[in-house]
Amino acid sequence: MGTIDFAPLFRSTVGFDRLFDLLDGATRFETADNYPPYNIEKTGEDAYCITMAVAGFGPEDLSITAQPNLLVVAGQKAKQDDVKYLHHGLATRAFERRFNLADYVQVKGASLENGLLSVNLVREIPEAMKPRTIQIGHAPQPKAIEAKVGETQTAESKKAA
Template sequence: MRTYDLPTLRRSTVGFDRLLNLVNDATVDDDNYPPFDVERTGEHQYRISLALAGFAPQDIDITAEQSVLVVEGRMAGKEDGDYLHQGISVLPFRRVLNLSEHMQVKDATFDNGLLTIVLMREVPEAMKPRRITIVGSGNESQKTENTQAA
């Protein structure tokens, strides 16, 4: 597992304050429920896994709007029993994840208490860098000669 010293990284960057603030906010442990992992599975593909023991797929809502992914869960119709010990937490939750630009949700599956969300970064063609050819005076005269010879 990698750990990053963000204050040291922050000193060597200019103009990336918003990005670093988002990363720093994501590392603050103010709400650990439900626990989740973010994993890079390819060059432009990511997987978010949330541990949701006790929940069913119909208890979970996933919403993606622009660059924000919201996962909410509320246990429906759970009766309070006479527990001697209750160690499995089934509290209602709301997890908000800030996504980078052009991130699209491709798939969501729920299996064995683990919610898996697959994300793909898809940059539109108009936003991708393109190569520009440079035409110099030497190239123009050569093209003109070839056209006249034909």
């Protein structure tokens, strides 16, 4: 698959660098490690859940780091030198998964149950960024100035008198 040239878009847009970088990264063919497997679910209008299969890892072996627009889930199992395996089929190798998050997506919590790590996310748009309705009012009418014929003296003529 060929690459897409975003140069024409760079000339006519401002502030979309991150979007172009994401699109460019998504179009590149990478032999990504698929460990550990995960699901991304939409649980509500602005709520999401990432579920990862981390069998063999305990809460002390996992770390979750939330940065602006990035979620990093890492696991490192402590070595157990005193264990002799007859068969070692559980993959407990170290891993790091990175998830790019949209603006205003926040991590609300995480839980580990039955070998599944669940990370709950929610998009909370600040009030200042939400659309608001503007009421249309009437412009104030200018007040008419009425002067009587005998009262049109200026301040200078009053001083002279």
